[in-house]
Amino acid sequence: xxxxxxxxxxxxxxxxxxxxxxxxxxxxxxxxxxxxxxxxxxxxxxxxxxxxxxxxxxxxxxxxxxxxxxxxxxxxxxxxxxxxxxxxxxxxxxxxxxxxxxxxxxxxxxxxxxxxxxxxxxxxxxxxxxxxxxxxxxxxxxxxxxxxxxxxxxxxxxxxxxxxxxxxxxxxxxxxxxxxxxxxxxxxxxxxxxxxxxxxxxxxxxxxxxxxxxxxxxxxxxxxxxxxxxxxxxxxxxxxxxxxxxxxxxxxxxxxxxxxxxxxxxxxxxxxxxxxxxxxxxxxxxxxxxxxxxxxxxxxxxxxxxxxxxxxxxxxxxxxxxxxxxxxxxxxxxxxxxxxxxxxxxxxxxxxxxxxxxxxxxxxxxxxxxxxxxxxxxxxxxxxxxxxxxxxxxxxxxxxxxxxxxxxxxxxxxxxxxxxxxxxxxxxxxxxxxxxxxxxxxxxxxxxxxxxxxxxxxxxxxxxxxxxxxxxx
Amino acid sequence: xxxxxxxxxxxxxxxxxxxxxxxxxxxxxxxxxxxxxxxxxxxxxxxxxxxxxxxxxxxxxxxxxxxxxxxxxxxxxxxxxxxxxxxxxxxxxxxxxxxxxxxxxxxxxxxxxxxxxxxxxxxxxxxxxxxxxxxxxxxxxxxxxxxxxxxxxxxxxxxxxxxxxxxxxxxxxxxxxxxxxxxxxxxxxxxxxxxxxxxxxxxxxxxxxxxxxxxxxxxxxxxxxxxxxxxxxxxxxxxxxxxxxxxxxxxxxxxxxxxxxxxxxxxxxxxxxxxxxxxxxxxxxxxxxxxxxxxxxxxxxxxxxxxxxx
Ligand SMILES: [Zn+2]
Numbered sequence: 001x002x003x004x005x006x007x008x009x010x011x012x013x014x015x016x017x018x019x020x021x022x023x024x025x026x027x028x029x030x031x032x033x034x035x036x037x038x039x040x041x042x043x044x045x046x047x048x049x050x051x052x053x054x055x056x057x058x059x060x061x062x063x064x065x066x067x068x069x070x071x072x073x074x075x076x077x078x079x080x081x082x083x084x085x086x087x088x089x090x091x092x093x094x095x096x097x098x099x100x101x102x103x104x105x106x107x108x109x110x111x112x113x114x115x116x117x118x119x120x121x122x123x124x125x126x127x128x129x130x131x132x133x134x135x136x137x138x139x140x141x142x143x144x145x146x147x148x149x150x151x152x153x154x155x156x157x158x159x160x161x162x163x164x165x166x167x168x169x170x171x172x173x174x175x176x177x178x179x180x181x182x183x184x185x186x187x188x189x190x191x192x193x194x195x196x197x198x199x200x201x202x203x204x205x206x207x208x209x210x211x212x213x214x215x216x217x218x219x220x221x222x223x224x225x226x227x228x229x230x231x232x233x234x235x236x237x238x239x240x241x242x243x244x245x246x247x248x249x250x251x252x253x254x255x256x257x258x259x260x261x262x263x264x265x266x267x268x269x270x271x272x273x274x275x276x277x278x279x280x281x282x283x284x285x286x287x288x289x290x291x292x293x294x295x296x297x298x299x300x301x302x303x304x305x306x307x308x309x310x311x312x313x314x315x316x317x318x319x320x321x322x323x324x325x326x327x328x329x330x331x332x333x334x335x336x337x338x339x340x341x342x343x344x345x346x347x348x349x350x351x352x353x354x355x356x357x358x359x360x361x362x363x364x365x366x367x368x369x370x371x372x373x374x375x376x377x378x379x380x381x382x383x384x385x386x387x388x389x390x391x392x393x394x395x396x397x398x399x400x401x402x403x404x405x406x407x408x409x410x411x412x413x414x415x416x417x418x419x420x421x422x423x424x425x426x427x428x429x430x431x432x433x434x435x436x437x438x439x440x441x442x443x444x445x446x447x448x449x450x451x452x453x454x455x456x457x458x459x460x461x462x463x464x465x466x467x468x469x470x471x472x473x
Numbered sequence: 474x475x476x477x478x479x480x481x482x483x484x485x486x487x488x489x490x491x492x493x494x495x496x497x498x499x500x501x502x503x504x505x506x507x508x509x510x511x512x513x514x515x516x517x518x519x520x521x522x523x524x525x526x527x528x529x530x531x532x533x534x535x536x537x538x539x540x541x542x543x544x545x546x547x548x549x550x551x552x553x554x555x556x557x558x559x560x561x562x563x564x565x566x567x568x569x570x571x572x573x574x575x576x577x578x579x580x581x582x583x584x585x586x587x588x589x590x591x592x593x594x595x596x597x598x599x600x601x602x603x604x605x606x607x608x609x610x611x612x613x614x615x616x617x618x619x620x621x622x623x624x625x626x627x628x629x630x631x632x633x634x635x636x637x638x639x640x641x642x643x644x645x646x647x648x649x650x651x652x653x654x655x656x657x658x659x660x661x662x663x664x665x666x667x668x669x670x671x672x673x674x675x676x677x678x679x680x681x682x683x684x685x686x687x688x689x690x691x692x693x694x695x696x697x698x699x700x701x702x703x704x705x706x707x708x709x710x711x712x713x714x715x716x717x718x719x720x721x722x723x724x725x726x727x728x729x730x731x732x733x734x735x736x737x738x739x740x741x742x743x744x745x746x747x748x749x750x751x752x753x754x755x756x757x758x759x760x761x762x763x764x765x766x767x768x769x770x771x772x773x774x775x776x777x778x779x780x781x782x783x
């Protein structure tokens with residue numbers, strides 16, 4: 001911030017601040033200026049918070065209301081002040097703590113102590129979240145290239161697809177995380193390490209008669225399954241015709257896409273959002289999977305408008321932004337959480353491409369991420385008071401990146417890659433930086449992320465291009 | 474804490490050659506320093522899976538691994554497969570599962586396993602009570618509610634009793650959106666095109682309205698109300714008089730619910746000659762009563778001229 005404050009609005013804050021012990025250490029006039037600046041900034045932030053707070057509040061106390069109040073109490077000090085003592089950007093809010101986040105994510109790739117046994121089935125995710133987070137932060141990850149390939153070689157199942165680790169059954173979540181990690185690495189060795197033909201047969205075993213996909217053999221069927229399967233089919237340029245041994249052929253299905261869009265439509269709930277499977281509650285993470293499916297099946301403008309009720313979708317999606325926090329929650333009457341910066345924030349580029357208008361409050365989300373979701377010692381978090389992890393780091397960063405950049409969908413599909421099959425997601429174009437109200441400086445910019453695959457810009461196209469050159473199975 | 478269990482010196486396992494863990498090359502990423510006990514048990518699991526063995530000792534082995542790491546889908550799936558191959562009494566499995574589930578409430582492999590077992594058992598007996606006890610700890614747990622919906626569908630429990638239970642969950646916390654979703658599922662979700670009787674529609678609209686009167690900013694019943702109206706293909710103007718109880722574009726200082734303004738904006742957008750009123754409602758939302766969503770309300774304003782309605 002430039003000049004110290006002299007506005008009367010900040011005077012009471014200033015008095016309060018001067019009375020605190022913080023001022024004791026400050027001896028020279030520079031420090032006194034800093035206190036003034038901080039007080040001014042707090043007053044500015046308080047004014048902002050007021051400007052996005054609705055005057056309407058119900059007082060009826062229930063459990064939901066109580067935890068909401070507690071959350072607000074935890075978040076507000078971070079929106080208003082700077083409890084972490086981060087350096088501030090020119091908008092007066094904490095800078096992106098790039099170096100600390102890089103350190104945290106590099107660490108997340110190292111060896112875990114025995115207490116982390118519970119992540120034994122999710123190791124592929126830790127690789128993906130860390131690699132994606134690091135690349136968003138502008139890091140070169142090529143030092144990890146070989147180790148990534150080796151690590152996944154051990155978890156690729158002989159019957160096709162990837163498991164959580166050596167000897168674990170193939171699972172679509174693990175397959176998704178493994179594929180995206182290999183796409184981020186992006187070397188011919190990484191691509192070639194995937195056994196496409198067994199993968200094809202594994203995906204065939206996941207297809208269900210009602211149109212959806214299970215996550216594993218005899219595992220749960222939900223919209224994650226459909227999304228992960230489409231991601232694999234598309235990136236690896238696999239045939240859309242079901243393999244001859246796909247069990248669901250007995251029910252008369254012949255294509256991976258049979259019944260799929262109907263099934264996805266049935267996941268849209270009465271609230272307008274999208275649920276894990278038909279009948280369940282609308283939820284941000286499942287909404288991203290559903291919109292991701294449609295964005296792989298074609299241009300979002302075609303598919304989202306055709307298969308979803310867009311007005312109620314927009315209503316539900318915009319309702320996810322919490323006020324005054326600015327971050328998103330995942331369901332109606334739930335709490336703000338940094339991972340929805342992506343799960344919900346990532347829905348916006350897809351939906352905005354479908355309606356041709358910008359609708360999300362990007363600055364408010366950016367403010368939540370930078371002010372409240374950065375952990376003091378590095379890594380990003382759900383909300384103040386929580387510990388950082390690779391998951392919340394990756395998805396806060398992906399959400400912030402989505403807010404910082406503009407993409408547009410090339411309806412003419414002029415690019416060389418993705419002319420056929422599930423080629424829909426290879427026709428996104430850069431459209432500059434977000435030009436509306438923002439709260440980040442050049443120093444706070446993240447790298448551009450592909451809006452459907454959530455990998456560095458260009459990597460998905462490179463992978464698809466490689467497998468198009470390989471031809472069909 | 475249970476004593477450590479090893480297999481290499483157990484005569485009952487002497488015929489099995491364990492398959493050691495391969496973390497992925499000499500320098501694996503995100504490898505875990507497993508305890509010796511876990512590492513060995515997993516090596517024996519890989520071995521029995523490779524042979525496709527289904528036996529009592531496999532059940533004991535999976536139970537042992539689950540006790541150390543319940544978030545391991547492979548172990549659960551292989552246990553389910555073994556159970557069905559051995560045709561052991563499934564009620565015993567449920568009895569074992571109950572305390573395990575209570576210890577690991579956020580773990581969703583357990584719920585899928587339970588679903589597999591109950592599906593084969595063919596009876597939902599006792600399940601409702603069990604679910605209720607789980608929700609008492611975590612009233613919005615997505616997996617628990619999803620499991621309940623599966624149960625209702627699988628055993629056709631679209632009953633008054635189920636509805637009364639759902640109502641008791643809403644009574645406990647009128648903002649519990651999972652409970653509202655369950656109600657919608659029970660009343661309107663039985664089949665996609667089925668429209669309930671007028672009597673039931675009236676009952677549902679009244680129910681949501683009385684909830685709104687208790688806390689007009691609670692979006693759950695508003696979404697329910699609008700969802701119900703849309704589902705039974707009534708015009709949104711059905712809700713006009715009710716919304717006017719909480720907001721009136723002519724009285725901008727006396728607004729008690731932003732959601733009422735939102736409904737009114739839609740009502741007026743459809744009503745001939747009322748476009749200005751719709752615009753006023755959206756302006757009040759953008760500028761005063763729900764400013765964080767300003768861009769969204771502006772977007773809706775932009776649709777007004779186009780003869781399109783949200
Ligand atoms: Zn989270």
